[in-house]
Every structure is written in structure tokens, then in C-alpha cells.
Amino acid sequence: MALNLSDVFRLTRAGIYTNPLNSADKLPLPYGDLTDGTNGNWILPCIDTVNHVYAYAGFDVLSTGEGNSVTTYVDGVQTASTFNNANDYESQGLIATCTFASTQGNKEVSARGKGRDDAGTLIENLIDQVVDFIDNVVGETSTDELDDTFKALATAIFTAQGYKSAGVIVDDITYWTLFQQMAYSFYGKVYRNNNKKLVFLLDDGTLNQYAQVNRFKQGDLTVLKAKRTEEDIINRCPMKYSYSYVANIYKEETNTDAHVNTASETRYGSRLPRTGFFALPWCRDLTSAQTVQDLIIADYAKPIWTFTIQDNTYQFIHADMFNIFSTTIPWVYCDEGTALINQLFKLIEKTVDTTNNILTLQAKDTGVYLTTTILADGSAIADGTYKAGNDRDTTQY
Amino acid sequence: MYDAHINFITKCQEGKLPTVYIIISTDMGDLVYAKKEMDIFDVAIALADGSHIADGGIIAGGTLTLATGEGRLLSISPITTTTQDMRYGSLEGSTIKRQGAITVTLDNTDRADNSQYYFSKIIAFNPFITKTIEGWTGFIGDSLSQHFQLFKLKIKAEELTPTKYYLICSEQ
Numbered sequence: 001m002a003l004n005l006s007d008v009f010r011l012t013r014a015g016i017y018t019n020p021l022n023s024a025d026k027l028p029l030p031y032g033d034l035t036d037g038t039n040g041n042w043i044l045p046c047i048d049t050v051n052h053v054y055a056y057a058g059f060d061v062l063s064t065g066e067g068n069s070v071t072t073y074v075d076g077v078q079t080a081s082t083f084n085n086a087n088d089y090e091s092q093g094l095i096a097t098c099t100f101a102s103t104q105g106n107k108e109v110s111a112r113g114k115g116r117d118d119a120g121t122l123i124e125n126l127i128d129q130v131v132d133f134i135d136n137v138v139g140e141t142s143t144d145e146l147d148d149t150f151k152a153l154a155t156a157i158f159t160a161q162g163y164k165s166a167g168v169i170v171d172d173i174t175y176w177t178l179f180q181q182m183a184y185s186f187y188g189k190v191y192r193n194n195n196k197k198l199v200f201l202l203d204d205g206t207l208n209q210y211a212q213v214n215r216f217k218q219g220d221l222t223v224l225k226a227k228r229t230e231e232d233i234i235n236r237c238p239m240k241y242s243y244s245y246v247a248n249i250y251k252e253e254t255n256t257d258a259h260v261n262t263a264s265e266t267r268y269g270s271r272l273p274r275t276g277f278f279a280l281p282w283c284r285d286l287t288s289a290q291t292v293q294d295l296i297i298a299d300y301a302k303p304i305w306t307f308t309i310q311d312n313t314y315q316f317i318h319a320d321m322f323n324i325f326s327t328t329i330p331w332v333y334c335d336e337g338t339a340l341i342n343q344l345f346k347l348i349e350k351t352v353d354t355t356n357n358i359l360t361l362q363a364k365d366t367g368v369y370l371t372t373t374i375l376a377d378g379s380a381i382a383d384g385t386y387k388a389g390n391d392r393d394t395t396q397y
Numbered sequence: 398m399y400d401a402h403i404n405f406i407t408k409c410q411e412g413k414l415p416t417v418y419i420i421i422s423t424d425m426g427d428l429v430y431a432k433k434e435m436d437i438f439d440v441a442i443a444l445a446d447g448s449h450i451a452d453g454g455i456i457a458g459g460t461l462t463l464a465t466g467e468g469r470l471l472s473i474s475p476i477t478t479t480t481q482d483m484r485y486g487s488l489e490g491s492t493i494k495r496q497g498a499i500t501v502t503l504d505n506t507d508r509a510d511n512s513q514y515y516f517s518k519i520i521a522f523n524p525f526i527t528k529t530i531e532g533w534t535g536f537i538g539d540s541l542s543q544h545f546q547l548f549k550l551k552i553k554a555e556e557l558t559p560t561k562y563y564l565i566c567s568e569q
Contacts, residue, residue, distance in 0.1 A: 318401035349479035
């Protein structure tokens with residue numbers, strides 16, 4: 001682990017070139033497809049006032065021959081320029097440039113186009129973008145930084161969900177903040193596990209009961225309290241996406257009734273996120289935004305119990321974030337009217353108090369429980385006592 | 398899941414409490430301190446520096462030698478690992494990274510002469526700021542490979558009093 005995630009990643013300054021307009025201007029790093037809209041999506045700094053050269057990107061990007069479509073604007077007016085996707089300008093390393101026929105003075109120059117490629121293919125998978133950033137921009141080794149298993153899992157989920165990641169790094173930013181923004185744009189989270197590896201965890205709305213890593217007998221743990229709040233009920237979630245790094249606003253928003261939980265609205269009223277919307281800084285297409293929207297509504301339309309659990313031993317000290325475990329909490333009931341027997345929970349916080357030797361866990365109810373199936377062999381009467389399939393397993397383990 | 402040795406978990410399940418200790422990687426080497434109330438323990442590490450022949454006479458990850466052998470660790474604030482800041486609700490909290498931070502309290506008194514200050518003297522020439530601190534827990538007598546790492550943080554700030562030395566550490 002060499003990357004200190006609290007450190008600030010600094011963009012290359014225009015001052016490394018001989019005749020920049022402003023030496024403090026930062027060379028942007030675009031990833032993905034940013035051709036949306038009818039105006040520039042990010043600002044290009046002038047790196048050569050003599051030859052009217054602007055930095056499209058602080059690294060080489062997809063060429064027009066490989067599918068890039070670049071449009072440049074001057075003060076919002078489309079203006080032709082000559083695009084060079086891999087330009088070793090003044091021998092300062094490969095960047096992408098746009099050269100104008102005449103000076104643009106102090107006017108704002110912006111662009112729409114596509115970003116970084118990998119051997120001629122636009123990088124649109126979030127994890128591939130992170131890998132490229134760590135390996136080729138920061139200069140560290142992604143295989144040392146990222147957990148291999150979760151990297152493969154996140155890559156597969158991203159592809160299966162049909163997501164497309166696109167954004168521009170336009171300012172200095174801490175690695176933590178950058179990775180966090182990239183992850184939650186697709187309903188994911190990022191953290192360092194105890195093996196000190198970086199994990200991107202994408203939620204695709206599925207939970208496999210066989211993915212549980214612990215099964216705690218009732219009495220193994222002390223469940224102190226259960227809590228659920230109004231704030232955590234969300235049945236309508238306006239999504240902002242397609243960020244404009246020129247206007248510094250989200251250009252697009254989706255909030256259609258087709259992506260609302262009407263049953264929850266009837267019971268709890270219209271419940272929106274605390275800020276009134278959920279923003280996706282690295283998402284630029286409607287399909288991805290609505291997929292994330294549906295996942296959020298599915299998770300938050302009903303109030304969720306969060307449990308505080310305590311143990312006076314270290315027997316569960318090895319539990320990691322988002323580990324699934326099952327246990328029984330007989331004094332909390334689900335909306336089917338049954339107690340939380342053999343319920344699955346997801347760990348979201350762990351506190352180790354070495355002074356008092358207490359382990360405190362915060363876990364969220366997943367709404368899923370261990371099940372059993374009644375065979376159609378005459379062993380059970382079809383009188384409504386049991387469900388034919390996926391009945392709650394009430395065995396006391 | 399964390400990587401935890403089965404022997405460590407088994408002993409924890411039996412209700413036994415492991416020893417907690419910290420390792421501070423400084424310019425003058427690794428300094429190890431255990432909890433003040435615990436007995437000093439020997440955990441000796443065999444470095445791959447040519448000092449031992451690989452003839453089976455010593456275990457590679459066997460033991461760690463305490464550089465100081467002193468129980469100066471007074472306390473460690475609760476170590477919280479989380480992926481979301483619950484102050485802002487579950488959804489919005491998941492977009493905010495709450496950086497893990499703890500305070501480690503060490504004993505600054507000098508046992509031999511209470512008028513001299515143990516850490517005051519050390520950090521005068523060897524500041525601990527920006528250095529790495531690791532927290533471990535394990536059972537006395539067990540191999541180091543069976544111990545469990547609680548945290549690995551960076552020392553961001555230090556506070557000194559005549560009797561105590563505080564290390565404010567945060568996540569990398």
C-alpha cells in the first residue's frame with residue numbers, strides 16, 4: 001500500500017509550458033464519453049498563447065480515427081480547432097491538444113468529446129478508469145492497491161448493470177474524495193479493508209444468502225437497540241447527472257413517476273433525500289441514472305432497521321465492512337408479522353474499544369432471511385401455515 | 398473478512414482477552430509499547446537480513462523483539478471502521494467518507510527519575526509526526542503471525558504534557 005488516500009492529487013499546471021495564458025491553470029483529465037449536450041462540458045486551459053494551443057486533456061486520449069468526436073467552443077460558440085489526441089507538446093509528455101487558427105484572447109474555451117482510451121478503446125468501466133488513473137496518472141501500482149477479488153466483482157457488476165462512467169478531473173482533489181465520488185455515482189462505496197486493500201463495492205440490489213460469512217447464535221451477541229428514522233425513508237429520488245464543469249451545475253435531472261414507489265408514498269407521504277435529490281458526478285446517461293434511482297428506491301422505500309450490537313469478546317473482531325451475517329432478534333418483527341429469526345444483516349460500522357474490551361457493531365437489516373422449502377410430499381397440509389417456497393427458516397441454531 | 402488466525406479467534410471465543418500493543422515506525426527503528434497494566438512480553442521478530450540461516454532453526458515470522466520492553470501504552474481511543482457518516486442519514490452518509498481517527502495515549506514519565514520525561518527526550522530528535530503507527534492484538538506466547546492487526550494509521554499530530562504523550566492518528 002503506497003497510495004495515501006488522504007493526500008491531494010495535483011493536476012499538471014500550464015506553467016510547465018513556455019507561453020501559457022495563466023501558469024496556474026490546471027490540465028483536465030477527462031474519462032469516458034462527454035459528448036452529451038450542445039455546449040462545452042469542460043474548460044480547456046491555454047498552454048501556448050503564441051500558437052493558440054489549448055489542453056484538451058493532461059494525457060493522451062482516444063483519437064478521432066478510433067471514434068472520438070471533439071467539438072470546441074469559444075464563449076459558448078462552436079469554433080473549429082485542430083485536435084491532436086497524443087501530442088508530446090514541448091517534450092513535456094503526451095497530452096491532447098486543440099489548436100485554433102487565431103488567438104482567443106481571454107475567452108473561455110471549452111470542449112465536448114471523449115476521454116482516455118486503452119489501446120484504442122474508450123475506457124468506460126469505472127474500475128478500469130480507477131486502474132488507469134492509479135497506474136498511468138498517479139504512477140502507483142493498482143494491483144498493489146486494489147483487492148483483486150472485489151476488483152473483479154465490481155468490474156463484472158458494472159458491466160452487467162450496463163453502466164457507463166464519465167467525468168473530468170478539473171481540480172486538485174484528495175484520492176479519497178475522488179474515489180468516493182466515482183463509487184457513489186453508481187450506488188457503490190469505497191473503503192480500505194483490514195488487509196489494507198482498496199475495495200470498490202457496487203450494490204446491484206441482489207443478496208445471496210450463501211454469501212453470509214457468519215452465523216451468530218442468539219446469545220452470541222447482545223443486541224442493544226434497533227433504530228429507524230424518517231430520514232432513511234426515500235420513495236422518490238430525483239437524480240441529477242451529466243455535470244457541466246463549465247457552468248458548475250448538473251445539466252440533467254430525472255424524476256419520473258415510473259421510478260417512484262407509490263405504495264410507500266401513500267403510507268409515508270412523498271419522501272425525498274435530505275437534499276431533495278441525489279447527484280451522480282460520474283454518470284452522464286439517463287439509463288444509468290435511472291438504474292441507480294431504482295436501486296435506491298428499492299432499498300429505501302420502506303424504513304430500514306439499523307441495529308447496535310455489542311460483544312464483550314473479540315470473537316467477531318475479524319468482521320469486515322458489508323459482511324453479511326445471520327442472527328435472530330426475537331423482539332423485532334418484519335412487515336410479514338414474523339420475528340427476525342435467522343435474518344440476514346449487513347455490517348456497516350465496527351468499533352473496537354481496547355480499553356474496555358468491547359466490540360460494537362452497527363448492522364443494517366437486509367430484509368432477507370434464511371429460508372426453507374416445504375416439499376410437496378404430503379408432509380405439510382396446505383392450510384396456510386406454511387409458504388410453499390421461501391418460508392422463513394425458524395430453526396434455532 | 399479480515400485475515401485472522403484460527404488460534405486467535407478460538408482463544409477469543411473461549412473468552413480470553415489478548416494483549417494490545419502498538420508499533421511506531423520511526424527513523425531510529427520500530428518502537429513497541431504495550432498496555433501499562435500488562436506484563437512486558439517478549440515477541441521477537443526474525444528479520445530477513447542474513448542474520449539467520451534458513452536451516453529450520455528459527456521460524457521466519459516467529460516473534461517480535463520489543464525495542465523498548467516497556468508498558469507505556471495507557472489507552473487507545475475506540476477504533477471505528479465505517480463506510481458512511483450516519484449523521485447525514487443512510488443514503489447521503491454513504492457519499493461522505495468519514496476518515497478514521499484515533500488518539501493513542503502514552504506514559505511520558507521516566508520510571509528511573511520522575512524529573513525527566515521519557516517521550517519528551519525521544520521526540521526532541523526523532524519526531525513521530527508523519528510516521529506510521531500500527532495497532533496489534535495477540536496472545537502472549539503466540540507467534541506474531543497469529544496476532545491480529547487492529548489498525549495502521551499515520552500520526553498526524555502529537556500533544557505533550559509532563560505525564561502524558563498523545564498521538565493523534567488518522568487513516569491513510
